[in-house]
Each structure stands twice: as C-alpha cells, then as structure tokens.
Amino acid sequence: MKHKMKKWVAVLLMPLLLLTTLGTTAPAYADSTLGIHVDGAILIDAESGKILYEENADTPLGIASMTKMMTEYLLFEAIKEGKISWDQEYKVNDYTYAVSQDRRLSNVPLRRDGTYTVRELYEALAIYSANAATIAIAETIAGTETEFLKLMNAKAQELGLKDYKFVNSTGLNNSDLQGMHPQGTGPDDENVMPAKSVAKLAYYLLHDYPEVLETTKINTKLFREGTTDEIKMDNWNFMLPGFVYEYAGVDGLKTGTTNFAGHCFTGTATRDGKRVIAVVMKAVDANGVGSYKARFDATRALFDYGFSQFSEVEFVPAGHQFDKQKELEVIKGKEKQVSIAVKEPIRMMVKSSEKDLYVPEVTIDESKLKDGSLQAPVEQGTVVGHVKLVKTEGTDYGFIDADHPGTDLVTKDAVEKAGWFSLMMGAIGDFFAGIWNGATGFIKGLF
Incomplete structure (x- = not known):
C-alpha cells in the first residue's frame, strides 16, 4: 500500500516539477529581448x-x-x-x-x-x-x-x-x-x-x-x-x-x-x-x-x-597617462625619454549597470619604433599608439560605423636630435659599456 501511495505521489508531483523547471527558464528569454514584436x-x-x-x-x-x-x-x-x-x-x-x-x-x-x-x-x-x-x-x-x-x-x-x-x-x-x-x-x-x-x-x-x-x-x-x-x-x-x-x-x-x-x-x-x-x-x-x-x-x-x-561615461580624460606606459625610450635625442598621453577623451554611451565592465586597452604602434624606441627628432603630438575600450564580459554590440571607440596616444613634448658630439660620446660610452659588460660576464663565468 505504501509503495502504491509513493507512485501516486510521484505522478502528481511530475507536472509540478515540470512547471517549476519551465518557470526557472522563462526569465532567461525575457532578459534577452525588450518584448517587442518585430522582424x-x-x-x-x-x-x-x-x-x-x-x-x-x-x-x-x-x-x-x-x-x-x-x-x-x-x-x-x-x-x-x-x-x-x-x-x-x-x-x-x-x-x-x-x-x-x-x-x-x-x-x-x-x-x-x-x-x-x-x-x-x-x-x-x-x-x-x-x-x-x-x-x-x-x-x-x-x-x-x-x-x-x-x-x-x-x-x-x-x-x-x-x-x-x-x-x-x-x-x-x-x-x-x-x-x-x-x-x-x-x-x-x-x-x-x-x-x-x-x-x-x-x-x-x-x-x-x-x-x-x-x-x-x-x-x-x-x-x-x-x-x-x-x-x-x-x-x-x-x-x-x-x-x-x-x-x-x-x-x-x-x-x-x-x-x-x-x-x-x-x-x-x-x-x-x-x-x-x-x-x-x-x-x-x-x-x-x-x-x-x-x-x-x-x-x-x-x-x-x-x-x-x-x-554617457567619460572613461579616459584628455591628457591622461597610464601608469604602465607613461613614457617611451628615445634614441639619438637630447632626452632619453618622452612622455606619452591620451590625445582626446574617451566617452561612450553605456548601460549604467555595466560601466565598470569597460577598461581601456593601450596598443603601441610598433611601426613607429626602432628596437623598441622612438628615434629623434620627435615632434610634439606624434601619434605613437591607440587606446580603445574593451568590455571584459558580456556582449558588446559595437558601433554602427566602427568596432571600438578610442583615441590616439601621442607624445607630450618634442625631443630634438642630439648634436654630433653628444652622439659620438654616447656611441663611445655604449662601446665601452659593452666591453665592460662582456668582461664582467666572462669573469663571473669563471667563478
């Protein structure tokens, strides 16, 4: 008798379980659309x-x-x-x-x-x-x-x-x-x-x-x-x-x-x-x-x-410098480095609840560099890279006429080319530094 009762309870509960299952999946569909009826x-x-x-x-x-x-x-x-x-x-x-x-x-x-x-x-x-x-x-x-x-x-x-x-x-x-x-x-x-x-x-x-x-x-x-x-x-x-x-x-x-x-x-x-x-x-x-x-x-x-x-949210203001990429090395210049910063602010219309999901991504234009450095002379405002916003999770629909918002990364100052004497002395210094580094490496190798 008890076994029969269990079977009947199972039969009665089955539709309820099905309804519960269906009920848990329905909101997912509702969240995927605004409920408009369009093609x-x-x-x-x-x-x-x-x-x-x-x-x-x-x-x-x-x-x-x-x-x-x-x-x-x-x-x-x-x-x-x-x-x-x-x-x-x-x-x-x-x-x-x-x-x-x-x-x-x-x-x-x-x-x-x-x-x-x-x-x-x-x-x-x-x-x-x-x-x-x-x-x-x-x-x-x-x-x-x-x-x-x-x-x-x-x-x-x-x-x-x-x-x-x-x-x-x-x-x-x-x-x-x-x-x-x-x-x-x-x-x-x-x-x-x-x-x-x-x-x-x-x-x-x-x-x-x-x-x-x-x-x-x-x-x-x-x-x-x-x-x-x-x-x-x-x-x-x-x-x-x-x-x-x-x-x-x-x-x-x-x-x-x-x-x-x-x-x-x-x-x-x-x-x-x-x-x-x-x-x-x-x-x-x-x-x-x-x-x-x-x-x-x-x-x-x-x-x-x-x-x-x-x-609309401003993610990056004009003139902003990124902690991990504030400068670029410069060769043959009066200065050894030049500061780089965002040229224009990056603003974008985003869902208010998702604004923390967007982060700026910096890309340096390697074609502008030689052995990882800019070569003097360098003009102020030289474009050296690009910054774009990337959504870290979820779907981003992009733009009607572009993939991502962004702005150029440019040099903040000009760097003049060093004079021939400075370049010569630098070359000599590099030469002897190379010899010294090679010698110390050799001596360390002996021990």
Missing part, C-alpha cells in the same frame, strides 16, 4: 553610433518608405554641391502625374501641366511621404529614376551600407508604379535592407544634414496653401507632439508601410541632451497583427530603454 530592430546613440540594442539587425527586410531617407540624403547633397536649388522648378510628366493620382498611396495630387519647386516637393516627401513628389525629386537630380538608382547604390556603397537592394526612389512595390518602374528592375521588386544599415543611413543623414529635422518635426502643413490645390499634409510619424502616440523629444524621422515590408519606422528623439535613433521593421502586436500602433509601441519601448538605462 528586426536596432537602437543606437545618434552622436557616437554606439549600438545600444539590436534584434535580428543583420537580416535584409523590406524597408518601404524608409527608402526616402536615401533620397533626402542625395537631395541635400545635390543642393550643397550646387547641382540643383530649392527654388528650381519641376515640370510634371506622365509618370509622376499617373502615380500622384493614385490616392491609395501616400500622395499629393500633381497637376498634369503643373510645375512645382524642389522645396515644395521635398516638404511633401518629408512630411507626407508623397511618392510622386519623391520621384519628381529623383528626376530633378538625375534626369530619370533609373539614373537616380545608380546614385542611390553608389552612395550606399560609400556610406558602408550592407545587404541593400534599391529598385526605386520611394520604397513602393514596383507593382504600384503602373508599369513605369525603373529599367533593370522587376515589376514586383521592392527595396530591402537590414535594420543595421537603415540605422547607419539615418545616422549619416543626421550627421551630415541635421537640417532635415527642421522639416521632419512638422506635424501638419498645408501643401500649396491658399490655392485651389491646397491639401492638408499630416505627418505619418504619429509620435510627434500633438499626435495620438506622442513621445516627448521626437522630431523625426521616417515611417514606411507596404504589404511586403509591414509597418516600419526609423525614429529619433532627444532627452536631456541625448539623442537616439531607433529602427523597427515589420512590427506587429502580441497577436501578430501589424499596425501603426504596433510600430510606435515598439519604438517607444526602444526609446524608454535607451533613455532610462544608458548614460
């Missing part, structure tokens, strides 16, 4: 490019209208180089007219015989994600959208983007371009890029042309205000002030939505002088349903994580 995501510090969080960030995915950030970059570049101007006028053609009349797409309708300034078209692009206006800008810059694709690909390569494919300037599926898609692309093609490359594009856009935010922060504007063509343009970025998913500090950058790409967003926000960039791709809710709310909820989670968990 890809990344969060970076906008100043340094430090990656604060990533989730499937290297897989190419549909980017939809986030493509327009590349068009914006090329537009600002063309303006800067004087190739086009804000007041330059564009005359509507059959292609841009036909696309602009498709109200299923985000568009400001263009008149068949109309002319529009580059500034008007840009504002429609940046605020309302107007697709025909985007194509018009591409044609203004390159003549045709087909030629503009070449510029997009060249710039992507120059910026170091990876695993990208551009098939048009807008991010639409080519099937929406009414058979007039760029030459060399398929009728159902769509632009793709990993979240990491999208973040890198946004990073360079903000660094090189921060004035883009003056337009992307506008929540509502009237297109052709005061005319019969007047159209209200509400920004698709519903995290801007006054909108339903408002988030303090948001001032950009670009939404994107197609059936292929799902609901995407590249957002940027500032708080307490700190700016971050977040990218979410194919965002869905807990039930797997994509929506505007899902992409902004995911972005909010990334913003909250960045602003609450991370802070």
Whole structure:
C-alpha cells in the first residue's frame, strides 16, 4: 500500500516539477529581448553610433518608405554641391502625374501641366511621404529614376551600407508604379535592407544634414496653401507632439508601410541632451497583427530603454597617462625619454549597470619604433599608439560605423636630435659599456 501511495505521489508531483523547471527558464528569454514584436530592430546613440540594442539587425527586410531617407540624403547633397536649388522648378510628366493620382498611396495630387519647386516637393516627401513628389525629386537630380538608382547604390556603397537592394526612389512595390518602374528592375521588386544599415543611413543623414529635422518635426502643413490645390499634409510619424502616440523629444524621422515590408519606422528623439535613433521593421502586436500602433509601441519601448538605462561615461580624460606606459625610450635625442598621453577623451554611451565592465586597452604602434624606441627628432603630438575600450564580459554590440571607440596616444613634448658630439660620446660610452659588460660576464663565468 505504501509503495502504491509513493507512485501516486510521484505522478502528481511530475507536472509540478515540470512547471517549476519551465518557470526557472522563462526569465532567461525575457532578459534577452525588450518584448517587442518585430522582424528586426536596432537602437543606437545618434552622436557616437554606439549600438545600444539590436534584434535580428543583420537580416535584409523590406524597408518601404524608409527608402526616402536615401533620397533626402542625395537631395541635400545635390543642393550643397550646387547641382540643383530649392527654388528650381519641376515640370510634371506622365509618370509622376499617373502615380500622384493614385490616392491609395501616400500622395499629393500633381497637376498634369503643373510645375512645382524642389522645396515644395521635398516638404511633401518629408512630411507626407508623397511618392510622386519623391520621384519628381529623383528626376530633378538625375534626369530619370533609373539614373537616380545608380546614385542611390553608389552612395550606399560609400556610406558602408550592407545587404541593400534599391529598385526605386520611394520604397513602393514596383507593382504600384503602373508599369513605369525603373529599367533593370522587376515589376514586383521592392527595396530591402537590414535594420543595421537603415540605422547607419539615418545616422549619416543626421550627421551630415541635421537640417532635415527642421522639416521632419512638422506635424501638419498645408501643401500649396491658399490655392485651389491646397491639401492638408499630416505627418505619418504619429509620435510627434500633438499626435495620438506622442513621445516627448521626437522630431523625426521616417515611417514606411507596404504589404511586403509591414509597418516600419526609423525614429529619433532627444532627452536631456541625448539623442537616439531607433529602427523597427515589420512590427506587429502580441497577436501578430501589424499596425501603426504596433510600430510606435515598439519604438517607444526602444526609446524608454535607451533613455532610462544608458548614460554617457567619460572613461579616459584628455591628457591622461597610464601608469604602465607613461613614457617611451628615445634614441639619438637630447632626452632619453618622452612622455606619452591620451590625445582626446574617451566617452561612450553605456548601460549604467555595466560601466565598470569597460577598461581601456593601450596598443603601441610598433611601426613607429626602432628596437623598441622612438628615434629623434620627435615632434610634439606624434601619434605613437591607440587606446580603445574593451568590455571584459558580456556582449558588446559595437558601433554602427566602427568596432571600438578610442583615441590616439601621442607624445607630450618634442625631443630634438642630439648634436654630433653628444652622439659620438654616447656611441663611445655604449662601446665601452659593452666591453665592460662582456668582461664582467666572462669573469663571473669563471667563478
């Protein structure tokens, strides 16, 4: 009877044991994600490019209208180089007219015989994600959208983007371009890029042309205000002030939505002088349903994580000298040694709870040395090495455009080359010192 009771107890306890086991493993999964429902995501510090969080960030995915950030970059570049101007006028053609009349797409309708300034078209692009206006800008810059694709690909390569494919300037599926898609692309093609490359594009856009935010922060504007063509343009970025998913500090950058790409967003926000960039791709809710709310909820989670968990820390101040490497030997100089120090401070955005895990690592450039010493003359500020931060444990995501933060190690003073007499006397001293050391070594060997 006792044996039967033990068996029954064992049977009853088994499910409890299983639940206990499952319960102990669940938090590990929770700790590995922010609980967002996306196909890809990344969060970076906008100043340094430090990656604060990533989730499937290297897989190419549909980017939809986030493509327009590349068009914006090329537009600002063309303006800067004087190739086009804000007041330059564009005359509507059959292609841009036909696309602009498709109200299923985000568009400001263009008149068949109309002319529009580059500034008007840009504002429609940046605020309302107007697709025909985007194509018009591409044609203004390159003549045709087909030629503009070449510029997009060249710039992507120059910026170091990876695993990208551009098939048009807008991010639409080519099937929406009414058979007039760029030459060399398929009728159902769509632009793709990993979240990491999208973040890198946004990073360079903000660094090189921060004035883009003056337009992307506008929540509502009237297109052709005061005319019969007047159209209200509400920004698709519903995290801007006054909108339903408002988030303090948001001032950009670009939404994107197609059936292929799902609901995407590249957002940027500032708080307490700190700016971050977040990218979410194919965002869905807990039930797997994509929506505007899902992409902004995911972005909010990334913003909250960045602003609450991370802070900028100065690990090494400018002019700092390391105890184990304060000087380098100098040969043929008036001084036998020269002090070396950090040229610039090393600051980095890190998780506050992990700041003690980062340590500076010093590397001396051996190519600058001869037999382990510098050779005079040595100029002040000569670069003799590099200092970088290394995380001693755990995962470090690195930087969007570099592996590690760091700074040069430089000489603090100049060392002049010694005169011929001093060099000669030094050589003689070295000669006799060598003889003496050899002799003493020989005599010690006898005993």
